[in-house]
Amino acid sequence: MLMLVYFLGYLDRANLGNARIMGLPDDILDGDPTGVKFALINTAFYFAYITFQLPATIMGKKFSQNFWLGVAATGWGFCCAMQALTYNFANMFIARFLVGLFESMFSPNISLYFTYFFTRQEIGARLGTWFSCASLAGAFGGLIAFGVQQINSRVENWRLLFIIEGFPAVIVGLLCIKILPDRPDTATWLNEDERQLAVMRMSRGGLKEKPRTINARHIWLAVRDWKIYVYGVVYFGAASAASALAAFLPTIVQDFGYVGAQAQLFSVPPYAVGAVVLIITMPFSDRLESRGIPLTLAGLLGGTGFLLLIVSENVHVRYVSTFMICTSTFTSIGLAISWFPYNIGSESKRAAGIPLFQAIGQCGSVLGANLFPNAEAPRYFLGFGVSCGLLYLTGFCALCLTAYYRYENARRDRQYGQADRNAAVDTSELADNARDFRYTV
Incomplete structure (x- = not known):
């Protein structure tokens, strides 16, 4: 259900x-x-996505998650469809702003929501598979756009596109309210033994909080945690490249010599390959319990892809580079969103820390959306150059973080002794600074 919702959400984005x-x-x-x-x-x-995701994620902890996520999907689907009625710049700006507002209630909450159900050894494959829908949506978005361009109607094709891709999210959002569970410890479809087991799983390496509660002290711990801002830099580079791809890949492909519906069609394979690589990579990162090294390699791959776009004029080489970039950006974001939550030691700190680093990262999306003005066509040296540098920066920061976590885990092992990573850890006071807490590297 969450994959379907996110697939529709990324189509609308x-x-x-x-x-x-x-x-x-x-x-x-x-x-x-x-x-x-x-x-x-x-x-x-x-603008809306960055501004509202921190308060939306903290507020979301006060509501049942199925209600909050369902309202978000219904809202953005309706606003996306309403883009078909716009007739000037101001209308479209407001409609896109509202799509971003409702999506800010959804995506940052998902990383927190998954920690209620899956352990740190399981979350990578689940979040990675879920996030692959972003790449699949890019692929199917091109196919849907190709099909819509074949329609002969008195209504402009781009208006039909917004309607066709918007209203399904409204329907699925309403279904979410009815079908999705809230939390495993409150799920009525589990018996008492199953709920107790779920609570034990939720507390591996941390401590479950009471439903609908917020520890205000941990919110301030998140604001003061330097690691969350480094996370933000990692996410900034990947999000900048992903945003540039989402908005401009069809245009870039068109500049390779493919036009109209053909350009829509040729934008599909890079997304499809990116989804496949992401789904393959994430279970391996779970098994190895390592996110930092794969994330470093993904950043280097994407930076090299943008570098090829800068230095090569060969159409085939440039098209291959789009596969490298898609693979890099979606794998980087998938690894990031599964790495960070379990290195933030409590539910309340996650509720603040996840949207905080994502808000910083989504500033990269704003940058990416403005890196490809028409005056730069067809080579887009500025956009490709900045994106290249940012993905290399993503890889470097990920390497620094994994080095720090390995050092800190070793220091705590020396000082306090080996810790059972599946045991409950009292993080109610110090969050991830608790003596028995260990980071995922």
Whole structure:
């Protein structure tokens, strides 16, 4: 169910790039010769997403998760469909802003929600498989856009695209409220023994908090934790590249020589390959209990892909580089969102820390959405160069974090003795600074 919701959500987030080459700028943006208006509309989503995700995630802890996530999906689906009714820049800006507001209630909450059900040895494969829907949505978004462009109608094709991709999220969001569980310790479909087992699993390496409660002290611990800001830098680089891909991959492919519906079709394979690599990588990272090294390698792969776009004029080499970039960005984000939650030692600290690092990271999405103005076409040296440097920075910061965690785990082992990583740890006071807490490296 969560995969389906996120698939529809990412379709609604990324469909602006497809709408661009369907004629949206000519119809409501006066042609947008500089590309600035389109970039601002694309950025409107991230203005809301960044601003509201911290309060939305903290507030979400006060509600049942099925209700909160269902309302989010229903809201963004409706606002996406309403983009079909826009007729000028201001209308579209407001609609995209509202899509971002409702999505801010969903994505940051998911990392926290998964920690209620899955242990640190299980979460990578689950979150990675869930996040692969972002890559699959990019692939299917191109296919759907290709199909919509074959429709002959009095309604512009880009308007039909928003309707077709928006309303399914409304229906699935309503289903979420009915079908999804809240937390395992409150689930009525579990018997008492199963609930006790679920509570034991939730407390491995940490300590379960009471439902619908917030530890205000741990929120301030999150704000003061330097590691969360380094997480933000890691996420910043990957999110910048992902945002640039979502908004401009069809346009970049078009500049390779493919036009119209053909450009939509050729934007599909890089996303599909990215999804496959992500799904393969995440279970291995669970088995090895290592996120930092794979994340470092993913950052280097993506940075090299952008470097090839800068230095090569060969169409085939440049197209192959888009596969490298898709693989890198989605694998990097999948590893990041499964690595960070279990290195933040309590539910309340996660409720603040996860949206905080994601808010910093989504500033990269704002940057990525503005790196490819029309004046830079077709080589986009500025956009490719900045994205290259940021993905290399992502890899470097991930390497620094994994080195720190390995050092800190070894120091605590020497000072306090070996800790059972599956035992409950009292993190109610010190969160991840508790003496028996150990980081995932």
